[in-house]
Amino acid sequence: MLIHEVSERTGLSQATLRYYERIGLVPPVPRDDSGHRWYSAEVVDDLTWLSCLRATGMGIEDLRRYRDQRADGDAREQRLLLQRHAVRLRAELDQMQARLDYIETKARLWAAREAGDAEAEAAVVAELEAGRDIR
Numbered sequence: 001m002l003i004h005e006v007s008e009r010t011g012l013s014q015a016t017l018r019y020y021e022r023i024g025l026v027p028p029v030p031r032d033d034s035g036h037r038w039y040s041a042e043v044v045d046d047l048t049w050l051s052c053l054r055a056t057g058m059g060i061e062d063l064r065r066y067r068d069q070r071a072d073g074d075a076r077e078q079r080l081l082l083q084r085h086a087v088r089l090r091a092e093l094d095q096m097q098a099r100l101d102y103i104e105t106k107a108r109l110w111a112a113r114e115a116g117d118a119e120a121e122a123a124v125v126a127e128l129e130a131g132r133d134i135r
Helices: 003-010 014-022 041-055 060-072 075-115 118-130
Strands: none
Touching: 003 014, 003 041, 014 041, 041 060, 060 075, 075 118
C-alpha cells in the first residue's frame, strides 16, 4: 500500500508516517521500483493501533514500550501501561467535563440575561459562585 493510502486509512499524515519510520517506531518500509514506500499489511496494522493510541495522547516512548511489550507478549506490562494511560485520560476527561459544565452554565446565564429573567440570572450567578474551582 502506498503512503497516501496508508495516510488515508490510519489518519496519520504522510510526514508522521515518515517520522515513525525514521525514529524506528515502525521498521524501514521497502520501496517499489519507482522509489515509493510500499507498506505491508502487517505494518499498516501496526500503524492503525499506533494511530489509535497516539490519538488518545499516548507519548512516543509509551508507544515504543507498548510495541516492544506487544512483541514480547508481556501481558502484565501491557495492562499496567494501558491502565496508567487510562488514569491520565480519565483526569483529562474530568477536566474537559468541568469546562463543558462551566460553558453550559455561562450559556444559561446569557440566556437569562437575553430573556430579561433576573431571577434565573441570579440563580445561575449563585451557581457559578458556588463552583469557583473551575479548572
